[in-house]
Amino acid sequence: MFIHRHLLLLSICVFLPAARPATPTPESEFRLLQNWAGPGASRLGFTPESLKAFLADRLADLSAARQPAWSAWLKGLEASTNPSLRAWALARRVEAGDYDAYPALQEAITEHLLGISKPGSGRSDRIITDPPWTGTFRMPEPLRLDHASIFWRSLRKTLEASPERNLDGGTYAVWCFGTHPDQKDLILNLASQVQARPTVHNQQADPWNDPRFWIVLDWTITWGGRVDVETIRTALKEGPSRTAFDRAISALSAIPGYFADSAQEPSDEHPPKPQAEPTPTAAMPVHFDFSQIRIKEQPPAPRYPDEARQRKMMTNLIMDIIVDPEGRPVSCRPRPGPWLGFFAATGATYGLRWRFHPALLNGIPQFARFRLTMPFRLRN
Helix, strand or coil, X not given: CEEECCCEECCCCCCCCCCCCCCCCHHHHHHHHHHHHCCCCHHHCCCHHHHHHHHHHHHHCHHHHHCHHHHHHHHHHCCCCCHHHHHHHHHHHHHCCCHHHHHHHHHHHHHHHHHHHCCCCCCCCCCCCCCCCCXXXXXXXXXXXXXXXXXXXXXXXXXXXXXXXXXCHHXXXXXXXXXXXXXXXXXXXXXXXXXXXXXXXXXXXXXXXXXXXXXXXXXXXXXXXXXXXXXXXXXXXXCHHHHHHHXXXXXXXXXXXXXXXXXXXXXXXXXXXXXXXXXXXXXXXXXXXXXXXXXXXXXCXXXXXXXXXXXXXXXXEEEEEEEXXXXXXXXXXXXXXXXXXXXXXXXXXXXXXXXXXXXXXXXXXXXXXEEEEEEECECC
16 A cells, blocks of 8 residues: 555554464464464474463463573574564563573564664564464563563663663663553653753754653553653653653544553453353453454555654554454554654554454454554655
C-alpha cells in the first residue's frame, strides 16, 4: 500500500503461524513454536519435554535458569543461528541474574533496535519479539525480562544510585521492551532528572538527546492514565522537556478514552482460563491469537507520522487490541517497545478503525484481546 513514493510502504503483518487446529494438542502447539525457533532447534535440545519442564520451573522460580542443568540447556540454545531463539535463551539467563550473558543480550537487542529504527542501517531485524501463544507452552518474549526478576531489581538499584552515569542508549535498548506499570515511582524520579542537552549529532538543547526522556515517555504511553500524565508532566522541568512531552502526548490525548484509566499489564504467565460459561469484561478480556480472529474490515494504511519521517525513524509497533463482543475495538495501546512517542498515536488511531467478526469461545461472543504488529518502514 503506497502512501507516497518517497515516504512509506506500511504493511500490517502478524508474526504468527497458520490458525491452530480446532482441538489443539501439546504436539500441534509445539509445532508452532518449532516454526518460531527455526530449523535445527530440536538438535540443540529445544524439545516439548525440555521446554515444558523449564517453563514450569521458571514459573515457580525466576532464578531457575541459573540451575546448572537449565544454564547448560540455555547456553546450548544460544548456538542457534536463529536470532529469536538465541535472544530468548540469553534473556532467560539474564532474567535469572546470570550477568555473564548480559553483554551478548544487550548487543542482540541493540542490533535489533537499530535494524528496525533506521533505513539503510544494514542491521538484522529478524528477531520475532512475540512467540506464538499456546495454552501448553506460555513463552515469555525474547526481548522482555520479567519485572520481578533479579535483573530488574539490580538495574533499578543501579539507576537510582547514579542515573547520569549508568543510563545510555544501550540501556534504553534493553529497557524499552521491559517497561511495567509498577515502575511509576522510578519513572517520576527519572523525569525530574531529564536534561535538554546538545550532542555531537544534535547541537540544539533537546530532551530527545537524553535516554531518560525516551523511557519516561514510553512508560507514559504504554501504561499511563490521566493522573499519571499530569504527575509526570509536572515532574519534568519547564522548558524544552515539558514542551516535547506535551507535543508527544497531545495526539494520544485526542483519542477518546486512551488515558481514561491506567492500563493493566497483560499476563503472559497466567492467561485467563476458558470456562464453560465465561463472563469476561472489557477489563478482563479473553486472550486470542490473531490467527483466531476473522477480519471484517481493514482500513487503508495511515499517513506516516511526520516527526518520525523527519527523523528517518522506523519501528515494529505491536499493539494490544481489545474488541467488544461485536468485534469493534474499544482499546488499542502499544506493547513496550522503541520510539513510541513517534508512532503510538498513529498506531492507536489506525487500530481503532479496524472491524472484526465476533471472537467466539464455546460459541459465545467475547470481549477479546489480541496483538497486531504494524511495521513502519521508510524506503532508503
